[in-house]
Amino acid sequence: MLRIARLAGWLLAAVLLAVQSLLGGLDPFALVMAGLLILIGFAVEGVETRTQRPLKTYLRVALASAVAALLLIVMPLLIGGALWIGLILWAGLSAAGLVWCIHYERTEPL
Numbered sequence: 001m002l003r004i005a006r007l008a009g010w011l012l013a014a015v016l017l018a019v020q021s022l023l024g025g026l027d028p029f030a031l032v033m034a035g036l037l038i039l040i041g042f043a044v045e046g047v048e049t050r051t052q053r054p055l056k057t058y059l060r061v062a063l064a065s066a067v068a069a070l071l072l073i074v075m076p077l078l079i080g081g082a083l084w085i086g087l088i089l090w091a092g093l094s095a096a097g098l099v100w101c102i103h104y105e106r107t108e109p110l
Contacts (some may be wrong), residue, residue: 054105061101066093
């Protein structure tokens with residue numbers, strides 16, 4: 001069942017990329033973001049299928065921090081927004097995620 005869900009996710013990403021390229025044309029930003037989406041997808045699939053706790057928990061937090069950096073720092077910079085607000089939010093969310101991860105791994109049994 002999980003394999004079917006992963007395959008459906010990849011198929012949805014391919015369809016969205018095809019629709020985007022047909023409607024808006026191919027620009028470098030769309031290609032780079034599609035490439036990043038594919039890399040993050042492979043990273044998530046690798047973490048979920050090839051690692052075990054406690055490493056899996058730390059890698060999940062690292063991937064979430066990378067996605068948050070894209071959303072809170074890179075995207076506002078591309079549209080001309082302020083760097084500091086996104087940077088502060090990203091640092092706070094990443095630190096909170098790391099603190100939660102350390103607490104979770106110390107208190108939950110394997």
